[in-house]
Amino acid sequence: MDSTETRLKSLTMSLGADLVGITTTDLLADGPPSADPRYILPTAKSVISFALSLDIDLVQHFISKKTWRPHCDNRKVIAQTLYTIGDALTEQLRSEGYEAVNVDLNNNYRPEKDAADITEMTEFHPDFSHRYAALAAGVGRLGWSGNLLTREYGALVELGSVLTSANLTPDSPIPDEEHPCDKCKICSLVCPVEMIQPNTSTQVMVAGVTETISRKRPNTCCWISCTGYEGLALSGTWSNWSPYRLGRPLPEDKQELDSLCISLQKADPQMQTGDNSFNDYRQAVFDPDWFYYTVCGFCRSVCSPRREERLANRKLIVNSGTAALKLDGSHEVATEKSVEVQTPFGLNVMVPGEELSKERPKIQKWQGQFPLDREVIQYLHQNCVSADEEDSSAD
Numbered sequence: 001m002d003s004t005e006t007r008l009k010s011l012t013m014s015l016g017a018d019l020v021g022i023t024t025t026d027l028l029a030d031g032p033p034s035a036d037p038r039y040i041l042p043t044a045k046s047v048i049s050f051a052l053s054l055d056i057d058l059v060q061h062f063i064s065k066k067t068w069r070p071h072c073d074n075r076k077v078i079a080q081t082l083y084t085i086g087d088a089l090t091e092q093l094r095s096e097g098y099e100a101v102n103v104d105l106n107n108n109y110r111p112e113k114d115a116a117d118i119t120e121m122t123e124f125h126p127d128f129s130h131r132y133a134a135l136a137a138g139v140g141r142l143g144w145s146g147n148l149l150t151r152e153y154g155a156l157v158e159l160g161s162v163l164t165s166a167n168l169t170p171d172s173p174i175p176d177e178e179h180p181c182d183k184c185k186i187c188s189l190v191c192p193v194e195m196i197q198p199n200t201s202t203q204v205m206v207a208g209v210t211e212t213i214s215r216k217r218p219n220t221c222c223w224i225s226c227t228g229y230e231g232l233a234l235s236g237t238w239s240n241w242s243p244y245r246l247g248r249p250l251p252e253d254k255q256e257l258d259s260l261c262i263s264l265q266k267a268d269p270q271m272q273t274g275d276n277s278f279n280d281y282r283q284a285v286f287d288p289d290w291f292y293y294t295v296c297g298f299c300r301s302v303c304s305p306r307r308e309e310r311l312a313n314r315k316l317i318v319n320s321g322t323a324a325l326k327l328d329g330s331h332e333v334a335t336e337k338s339v340e341v342q343t344p345f346g347l348n349v350m351v352p353g354e355e356l357s358k359e360r361p362k363i364q365k366w367q368g369q370f371p372l373d374r375e376v377i378q379y380l381h382q383n384c385v386s387a388d389e390e391d392s393s394a395d
């Protein structure tokens, strides 16, 4: 008869996972605080970690700015599958008399002193780290970027974890000699806000494994870019999919960076609505109208298993141009006719110049549209006077 571990792994794979492994609370005990499953489940003895690979073609189209939404939609389907797998494992374990928790995939952060809500957070430490669990369970290792890298798919995976009171036999972490990160540092070159320092490192220990990874800039640096408040690389020649611009480099000083992030979050319309994905990520993922607004993740998207592929991916990114917001809510590659317009949200937006002409396209709102895009489009309709109009009023 199959062991409990084999049965649980078979169930995980049969429901669509590409990789699965098991670790224990004891093995995770040497890790950072977010490696401790007892924060969520006090009786936790074991963790089942599983991963699904992203659609590589859609990732390529995303980073080259050929298409934007298909990769976002793919991420949503994968998130739904991860929740479904976690729910099935949880159900199975509970039916065998154990406690079990399917850990939320994202947007669950430990409370921070002095932060009344998410808009005032600056550290963003998760309740439980899927990455640390995956490292300990032998699913992957941490790359220079800090992302979880697998031997099979590089960093192009999404992770899920189930915590349980069952005593399961753990898998071993991937040994150093099979580490999937070759320290090519290409991830450092494709971060528009230079979050991933190429030359300074730090060490993280989890399950007896010591990872040497980049000493990154403060977490608010990535938050600003990944949420979409700034997408332009310092070179000014390419961006992620964010059409928003701060008009100045991000501050070096942590306190200034944190304050900037807080002020942008406070002004962000999505933070004013009660039903955003920060309140209930699972609900958002299963809401048919919710759009998985993704503008960055380039450090992960670039990181294919082979170095030649990473070099090619980097080329796609730096030659992809910059993003602009169309008034129908889509994002496109900016042209020489694109203009930068100030908004009331503490940032500027790139818009195709022709869309600000007298005959602006009708406002098209769609379910799940990113609230900042929606509000900015509304603002542009109400307040922007095109160059043509200005010229004629001056006559």
Ligand code: SF4
Pocket: 143, 144, 145, 146, 149, 155, 180, 181, 182, 183, 184, 185, 186, 187, 188, 302, 303, 310
């Ligand atoms: S891009 Fe290179 S250095 Fe960065 S995580 Fe991937 S393999 Fe490691």
Ligand code: SF4
Pocket: 190, 191, 192, 193, 194, 195, 196, 221, 222, 223, 225, 226, 296, 297, 298, 299, 300
């Ligand atoms: S998600 Fe984007 S902004 Fe954040 S570290 Fe990766 S490349 Fe940089």
